[in-house]
Amino acid sequence: MNARVSSHSPTDNATGPRGANAGVRAEDLTIHFATKAGTVKAVDGVSFEIEPGETFGIIGESGSGKTTLGRALAGLLKASGGDIHYGEHTLGKLPRAERQRLRRDYQIIFQDPHAALNPRMTILQSVMEPLEILKEGDKSSRQRAAREALERVGLAPEIGRRYPHELSGGQKQRVNIARTLTVRPKFIVCDEVVAALDVSIRGAVLNLFAELQEEFGITYAFITHDISVVSHVSDRIGVLYLGRLMEMGPTGAVTDAPLHPYTQALLSAEPLPLPGDQRDQRRRIRLEGEIPSPLAPPSGCRCRTRCPAAQTRCAEQIPEWREARPGHWVACHFADADGPPGPVR
Amino acid sequence: MAQHNGGQPAPLLAVENLNISFTHPGGETAITRDVSFTVAPGERVGVVGESGCGKSVTGLALMGLLPKRTARVRGQIRFQDRDLASLPAREMRRLRGREISMIFQEPMSALDPVFTVGEQLTETLRAHEKISRKEARQRAIAALEEVGIPSPHTRIDEYPYQFSGGMRQRVMIAMALICRPKLVIADEPTTALDVTVQAQITDLLCEISETTGTALLFITHDLGVVAETCSRLLTMYAGQVVESAPVDDVLRRPRHPYSSGLLRSLPGLSERGSRLPSIPGRVPAPDRMPAGCRFQARCPHAIDGCEQPQPLLEIHGARLARCWRTDQLQLPGAVNE
Incomplete structure (x- = not known):
């Protein structure tokens, strides 16, 4: 990409330098939702x-x-229990005004690039909107910032005059990135940001995320159901099942030598574009059924109803969240540093 | 089975020069251009391409489900000994669901929410066969059992909303297969499902196709799914078939730059964290098709000569590619040879 914005920031009239980058901790x-049918422990x-x-990566x-x-x-969303920490700030304990002030630092990009844009606003208006809400700068500086952001994500300036329906899915997702x-x-937070895009252009959008990270030091939570995407972009991966982490560790360790039977089954279910003779070496671990309702999650280990290695203990006791290998965590009674238990090893 | 030239079994389906267009107040827009392909009895053929390449429209045309008022279908769709493109609506109705049926992407919108699953299954059966209600119900229960729905005796009286996404897709499959059709067109049947459920459904489709001899036309954007279910692959681009070949051959060495580009775009094939290949640009709009190769504007191998119209060239090994440079190019596939 040859169109680069000066490296310090896309808005040059910002209210002073932004603080050092900080991590995020859950x-x-x-997070529970009250419904007519009961409490959903999402x-x-x-x-x-x-x-x-x-x-x-969160898969x-x-x-x-x-x-x-x-x-x-x-x-x-407000936490029902526990909390989220942005650097030294604890989100739940911050006064409202302070939380609002912090919000600009913590953004989200959604799955459906079309639904995220107002169809009656031009692209430039949409991209300027966050700065207007923040009351940052004047109109001309906001326009300039928006144009620079569009340029940075690889869109031609005239795109700014168009409306969302005139753009392709990939272009619209670039607009959403520019706006952020x-x-x-x-x-x-990147929530399924390439799921709605054709395979042929996913790569270019994922490359853009990587460039922006390098350039601006942005931290990402990359949420997806697509194993090949998450394993390509992530440094570490957390595997979520029915509201709980089953496994978490460095990407290579999780994808090449998973510890949890669920992770292993998930990885083996991914269809691979390989010729028959190369695919046969891989054995598919079939997970029976589907994910149970979060209204009534199974007792003990939540994965046990579909786990090929489940035993009686799995129904009685919630597995401890433990570090089976350095930096590699798992919630399974029977997994050890060598891998998942029994019949699926 | 009828034989035709060369002792080859006659194809079950032979689509020839299918041109689909839609009329609108401003004129007529062509969506597909001279689409030709065959499906042998029991064969599983995958159709891939980006959105807007004409895959779904082709599938709907085969089923005679395009809107009569606006869609123009020219060319031949030979299914066994009939031409579906010119078949009267009444005869098409008799065929549809019995000999050729379809599975859609979104089972929730394809199933009728106000009828039980059993009512919808028996409706299909009783529309095509003279059987009693009781017998139809027995057949419907057997069909649900065949697709792996637990306790089919009770679930047959439930409504679609009472089924999970994966189970609903199983109901769709049961419905598509209940009259034992010779051809099933599956349009993105697993796209709305999670990978673990997708694996169950593709396994099920292969298993049923093998035991019943049903041919499958599998429309999908997922080359991994095609690799695991189909034996032959059709690549469509901008309303044309640009490549046709045995799946494994395409994965090893694609013969059209577009097939190669699609394969190389899969993140699983690149080294972790590396820059991912992609295909620049987008599919040209139907009313702005170039006269020559339709892929040339996005093709890294385009040279002088590509602005000429491209015929579908025959390459040895039952392969076809719509690229005059195909023999000059060593295009990368999914595996390194």
């Missing part, structure tokens, strides 16, 4: 820390709570 986070006791400048099936977790990380960039966030 501490025993729970996120139920999750702890992890995302280092400054890191890409933390899970639908119903695993990954989107709820993402919204909470971006400060859009105008406020120069420290942390971005």
